[in-house]
Amino acid sequence: MINRRNALKTGILAALAAAFKPGFAATPAPVSAFAVTHTDAEWRKLLTPAQHDVLRQSGTERPFASALLKEERRGEFDCAGCDQALFSSTTKFDSGTGWPSFWAPLPKGIGTQEDGSLFMKRTSVHCSRCGGHLGHVFDDGPKPTGLRYCMNGVAMKFKPLAG
Numbered sequence: 001m002i003n004r005r006n007a008l009k010t011g012i013l014a015a016l017a018a019a020f021k022p023g024f025a026a027t028p029a030p031v032s033a034f035a036v037t038h039t040d041a042e043w044r045k046l047l048t049p050a051q052h053d054v055l056r057q058s059g060t061e062r063p064f065a066s067a068l069l070k071e072e073r074r075g076e077f078d079c080a081g082c083d084q085a086l087f088s089s090t091t092k093f094d095s096g097t098g099w100p101s102f103w104a105p106l107p108k109g110i111g112t113q114e115d116g117s118l119f120m121k122r123t124s125v126h127c128s129r130c131g132g133h134l135g136h137v138f139d140d141g142p143k144p145t146g147l148r149y150c151m152n153g154v155a156m157k158f159k160p161l162a163g
Contacts, residue, residue, distance in 0.1 A: 033131065034127075034128075034129060034130050034131040035129050035130075036081070036082040036129050036130040037130070037131075040056065043055075043056050043081070046081070047080065047081060048154075050154045051080050051081070051154050051155065054132075054133060054134075054152045054154050054155045055079075055080065055081045055127075055130075055132035055133055055134075055155050056081075056132065056133075057133075058124070058133040059133075059152075060135075060152060061099075061152045061153065061154045062098075063097065063098025063099060064098040065098075065153070065154075066099065066100060066152070066153020066154060067153065068100045068153035068156060068158055069098070069099065069100050069153060071089070071092075071100070071158050072089075073089065073158075073160045073161075074089050074090075074160065074161045075089050075158055075159050075160035075161045076088050076089065076106070076158075076159050076161075077089070077092075077100070077102075077151075077156045077157070077158055077159075078156060078157050078158075078159055079127040079129065079130060079132055079134070079155065079156065079157075080132070080154065080155050080156055080157050081127060081130045081132040081155075082127060082129045082130040082132070083157070084109060084127050084128065084129040084130065085106050085109055086105060086106060086109040086110060086127065086134065086151075086156060087102045087104075087105055087106060087109070087149065087151070087156075088102075088106055091103050091104045091105075093141075093142055095141070095148055095150065097148075097150055099135065099150045099151060099152060099153065100150075100151050100153050100156070101141070101148050101149060101150050101151070102148075102149040102151065103141045103142050103143075103144070103145045103146075103147055103148065103149070104145050104147065104149075105125075105149060108128055109127070109128060110125050110126065110127065110128055110134065110149075111125075111126050111127075111128045111131075112124065112125055112126070112137060113126070115136065122136045122138075123136060123137045123138075124136055125137050125149060125151070132155060133152075133155065134149075134151050134152060134155045134156070135149065135150045135151040135152050135155070136149075136150055137149045137150070138150060
């Protein structure tokens with residue numbers, strides 16, 4: 001039976017499903033603005049399908065799916081698309097959200113832009129070198145910045161410190 005309550009439940013469930021559907025996120029930053037550029041065909045050869053979906057199509061990986069979520073060694077998290085240094089392990093924290101989270105990026109590692117997808121205002125985070133979509137930044141993080149950079153683990157590679 002269709003009533004207002006059932007229609008509302010269906011709408012909410014559809015919105016949640018769309019939020020975690022690959023390819024449903026922010027509009028990618030303009031390609032011409034970055035030092036590393038490739039055609040879509042070249043990106044598809046360089047990246048796994050999951051990396052391409054997130055980095056080039058602004059997709060979102062499923063929560064708790066990334067091996068980087070539990071990465072606790074000292075090192076840095078680099079862009080999976082171009083090896084740009086993005087985050088230090090010293091700024092990583094467990095946000096409980098299911099995605100690797102950081103309270104600050106490395107200098108000049110990222111760029112941001114407004115994201116109006118999913119009927120809300122958010123700030124999308126991308127690699128400053130190749131423009132690859134990484135995730136979003138929120139203002140509910142820990143001190144000292146109060147920020148939570150909620151990143152897709154598939155968009156990054158971990159490079160442990162030597163020694």
